[in-house]
Amino acid sequence: MSGESKVWLGVKRGLSRHCPNCGEGKLFSAFLTPRSRCEVCGQDNSIYPSDDAPPYLTLVLVGHVILPFMFWADRAFEPEMWVQFAIWLPLVAAMTVGLLPFMKGAVIGFAWANGVTRNSVAGR
Numbered sequence: 001m002s003g004e005s006k007v008w009l010g011v012k013r014g015l016s017r018h019c020p021n022c023g024e025g026k027l028f029s030a031f032l033t034p035r036s037r038c039e040v041c042g043q044d045n046s047i048y049p050s051d052d053a054p055p056y057l058t059l060v061l062v063g064h065v066i067l068p069f070m071f072w073a074d075r076a077f078e079p080e081m082w083v084q085f086a087i088w089l090p091l092v093a094a095m096t097v098g099l100l101p102f103m104k105g106a107v108i109g110f111a112w113a114n115g116v117t118r119n120s121v122a123g124r
């Protein structure tokens with residue numbers, strides 16, 4: 001398997017919140033806690049670091065989806081500020097929390113494909 005297709009495979013499996021190694025077992029045991037042992041293949045998925053990458057990717061994605069609608073609504077309807085806050089704050093919060101596990105899965109899949117573990121980055 002070429003390096004690029006392994007990266008895509010890992011990211012794809014992680015995006016679906018499945019084990020990057022087998023693609024069948026669940027990746028998380030809780031909201032954002034990777035399983036230390038895949039129920040299907042036994043892979044330890046807690047060894048892959050994700051750190052700040054998932055929140056960063058989530059905010060970039062949410063920002064690019066929400067901001068055009070915010071600007072459009074502001075120009076088209078000129079709503080009061082409290083209306084804007086009442087609409088956009090809950091929407092941004094819900095999208096951020098909703099997308100975070102998928103982004104974390106993708107980052108773990110990327111780390112799996114590239115052989116990056118907590119131990120391999122510990123000496124940085």
Ligand SMILES: [Zn+2]
Pocket residue numbers: 019020021022023024025038039040041042043
């Ligand atoms: Zn597995």
